[in-house]
Amino acid sequence: MYKRGLVFFTIFSLLLTAACSSQEQAQPAEVKRVSVETVKQEQVSQMSELSAVLQPWEEAVISFEVGGRIVEMKHEEGDSVRAGDVLARVEDQDYELQVAASNAAVQQSAASLSKVQNGAREQEIAQAKLQVDKAQIAYQNAEDNFRRVEKLYQENAVSQSDFEQAQNGLNLARKDLENAEQAYSLVVQGARAEDQALTQAAYQQAVISRDAAATTLGKTQLRAPISGTILGKLSSSGNLVAAGTPVYRVGNIDLLKVILPVPDRQIADWQVGETIAFDLYGQTRNGQVVKIHPMTNASTGTIGVEVQIPNPQRDWFAGQVVKATKELDGKSGIFVPVEAVLSRGQGEPHVFLYMDGKAVKTSVQIGQIADNKLEIVNGLQVGDQVIVKGAERLFDGDTVEVTGGTTS
Numbered sequence: 001m002y003k004r005g006l007v008f009f010t011i012f013s014l015l016l017t018a019a020c021s022s023q024e025q026a027q028p029a030e031v032k033r034v035s036v037e038t039v040k041q042e043q044v045s046q047m048s049e050l051s052a053v054l055q056p057w058e059e060a061v062i063s064f065e066v067g068g069r070i071v072e073m074k075h076e077e078g079d080s081v082r083a084g085d086v087l088a089r090v091e092d093q094d095y096e097l098q099v100a101a102s103n104a105a106v107q108q109s110a111a112s113l114s115k116v117q118n119g120a121r122e123q124e125i126a127q128a129k130l131q132v133d134k135a136q137i138a139y140q141n142a143e144d145n146f147r148r149v150e151k152l153y154q155e156n157a158v159s160q161s162d163f164e165q166a167q168n169g170l171n172l173a174r175k176d177l178e179n180a181e182q183a184y185s186l187v188v189q190g191a192r193a194e195d196q197a198l199t200q201a202a203y204q205q206a207v208i209s210r211d212a213a214a215t216t217l218g219k220t221q222l223r224a225p226i227s228g229t230i231l232g233k234l235s236s237s238g239n240l241v242a243a244g245t246p247v248y249r250v251g252n253i254d255l256l257k258v259i260l261p262v263p264d265r266q267i268a269d270w271q272v273g274e275t276i277a278f279d280l281y282g283q284t285r286n287g288q289v290v291k292i293h294p295m296t297n298a299s300t301g302t303i304g305v306e307v308q309i310p311n312p313q314r315d316w317f318a319g320q321v322v323k324a325t326k327e328l329d330g331k332s333g334i335f336v337p338v339e340a341v342l343s344r345g346q347g348e349p350h351v352f353l354y355m356d357g358k359a360v361k362t363s364v365q366i367g368q369i370a371d372n373k374l375e376i377v378n379g380l381q382v383g384d385q386v387i388v389k390g391a392e393r394l395f396d397g398d399t400v401e402v403t404g405g406t407t408s
Contacts, residue, residue: 034390035404056251142173261302
């Protein structure tokens with residue numbers, strides 16, 4: 001009985017195994033559903049998105065050109081100012097004294113110049129002529145006396161000492177007459193040309209010193225070089241500052257600017273005068289390209305593009321980061337959706353082509369990405385059927401069924 005049951009169980013097991021094996025052999029291969037796209041030559045657009053920091057259109061850090069103690073600072077941060085407005089002052093007493101001293105020097109030099117240019121007065125000329133006349137009379141008397149003594153000396157009527165004394169008197173009288181005549185000539189002719197030039201130069205130097213002192217006095221007032229808004233108050237009244245110490249920061253924020261770091265390979269797509277869209281926390285505003293910088297940044301490989309952005313309400317602020325969006329010129333070529341290109345591990349990029357109901361693995365060489373599509377530089381031809389959806393589940397040679405996409 002036991003043996004009969006064992007035989008029956010063995011036969012049943014063999015029959016069951018054979019039936020299962022028959023069913024497995026009869027089961028058809030799995031058909032994977034996919035969608036495809038026909039490869040074609042197309043031109044795709046590329047969006048360039050760049051970020052940059054807003055800056056005042058015009059900005060200046062203002063400092064005194066002279067040192068001193070600040071006695072007044074009129075404006076606070078946020079105040080509007082116009083070019084030329086006085087913003088602050090330093091103590092000016094020492095500078096005023098310098099101006100007074102230089103004015104006195106000018107007056108003194110002017111008097112000296114007037115004297116050498118106008119010459120002697122009539123009274124001075126008459127006095128000099130009188131001295132010449134007196135010297136002439138004295139010389140004539142000395143000459144007459146010498147002639148008389150000389151004659152007596154020849155007759156041995158006077159001593160040699162008397163003769164020599166008369167001769168010396170004549171010589172002295174001649175010198176006095178020459179000196180009187182030279183003094184009279186100087187009074188009549190006036191100062192020499194070189195003396196006049198020297199006095200003129202001294203006067204001009206005094207005028208220059210006076211003007212320089214006045215200019216320095218004016219620098220004790222700090223004036224706004226541009227119209228704009230006080231962006232920073234960098235000192236306070238009572239502080240002792242040196243020349244060049246920053247006191248205020250002023251900027252024009254009715255207009256803002258950004259300098260966009262454009263990759264050098266894209267710079268040909270940017271033109272002065274074109275409009276660029278900007279986004280700041282959901283707010284959009286257009287700006288205009290006003291300058292393209294002439295050099296590439298060696299560390300980043302970018303070229304600065306300066307864009308002007310209107311800000312009449314002053315609701316955008318310097319220091320905020322904005323995003324610029326620009327559509328670049330489209331490139332013509334073969335492009336496929338990003339999801340169609342696969343790369344497992346370290347293998348080469350590849351796609352699956354639909355051929356006669358099969359998935360055929362095909363290696364490709366990719367280029368740039370644009371508009372969520374990859375450029376295929378090599379590996380595909382116009383008219384190929386590329387599997388897009390479902391490609392990630394495929395192996396080379398899989399049977400596939402097209403359920404979507406374009407097959408023509």
